[in-house]
Amino acid sequence: MAQVDFHERQLTLKLVYYGPPLSGKTTNLRALHSRVDALNRGRLMTLDTRDDRTLFFDLLPLFFRAGSVSIRLKVYTVPGQPMHEWTRRIVLQRADGVVFVADSSLAQAAANHDAWLGLTQHLAALRLEHVPVVVQYNKRDLPDRVDLDGADRFGDPHRRLLEAQAVSGQGVVETFSALLERAWDTVDADVRLAERFGITRDAFLDGMRTHIGADQAGTTPVLSSAS
Ligand SMILES: Nc1nc2c(ncn2[C@@H]2O[C@H](COP(=O)(O)OP(=O)(O)O)[C@@H](O)[C@H]2O)c(=O)[nH]1
Ligand SMILES: [Mg+2]
Numbered sequence: 001m002a003q004v005d006f007h008e009r010q011l012t013l014k015l016v017y018y019g020p021p022l023s024g025k026t027t028n029l030r031a032l033h034s035r036v037d038a039l040n041r042g043r044l045m046t047l048d049t050r051d052d053r054t055l056f057f058d059l060l061p062l063f064f065r066a067g068s069v070s071i072r073l074k075v076y077t078v079p080g081q082p083m084h085e086w087t088r089r090i091v092l093q094r095a096d097g098v099v100f101v102a103d104s105s106l107a108q109a110a111a112n113h114d115a116w117l118g119l120t121q122h123l124a125a126l127r128l129e130h131v132p133v134v135v136q137y138n139k140r141d142l143p144d145r146v147d148l149d150g151a152d153r154f155g156d157p158h159r160r161l162l163e164a165q166a167v168s169g170q171g172v173v174e175t176f177s178a179l180l181e182r183a184w185d186t187v188d189a190d191v192r193l194a195e196r197f198g199i200t201r202d203a204f205l206d207g208m209r210t211h212i213g214a215d216q217a218g219t220t221p222v223l224s225s226a227s
């Protein structure tokens with residue numbers, strides 16, 4: 001659930017990247033991190049094992065202003081391996097929005113499906129069924145990528161599927177933007193953000209896009225390991 005302080009004019013949202021092992025969740029965060037001005041981001045904390053798999057979770061804090069409201073986004077990834085089921089549930093607690101990063105490889109269809117089932121079970125257990133979930137098919141560069149017309153839509157034939165190639169940054173901001181639109185709508189319906197903060201949905205989204213959508217090509221991400 002969003003942390004909203006109407007007196008201090010602060011809004012904190014928790015966003016989670018979920019998906020099967022190695023689908024590109026951490027890569028999405030790295031790409032986001034590299035596009036945000038250093039002033040508007042905290043350290044990207046990642047904790048990987050030697051084979052490049054997320055051991056616990058990654059966290060990227062982002063900050064921006066919309067009008068006179070300060071917005072803080074805490075963006076997490078979950079570890080994908082089966083043994084981390086419990087960690088995934090803990091990371092999902094109080095989430096305001098989820099990106100489901102599916103792997104476009106045909107060989108990963110079952111892994112996507114299993115991860116989706118796990119996600120729906122966790123959201124139900126946490127009473128977060130109303131939390132928006134945006135689906136991204138990552139790794140669109142793979143030769144064995146699934147055709148989106150025939151791809152798994154995870155139970156909703158009308159579900160919008162976003163495409164990405166996180167390793168080159170393509171589609172990463174678009175996905176994040178789609179997530180924030182839906183997160184705003186959900187939180188606004190809950191606590192009347194627009195009315196009580198006196199800012200519009202567009203002002204919120206423009207504030208975010210200015211900081212996150214601004215192309216910072218050429219900047220090297222400063223990566224630091226959590227200790
Ligand atoms: N071909 C391809 N590989 C990708 C893409 N995005 C991520 N990867 C690779 O997939 C592997 C797993 O990525 P990672 O972000 O660690 O996955 P996570 O387990 O979901 O956090 C890494 O070797 C990435 O470089 C992509 O768009 N295309
Ligand atoms: Mg990871």
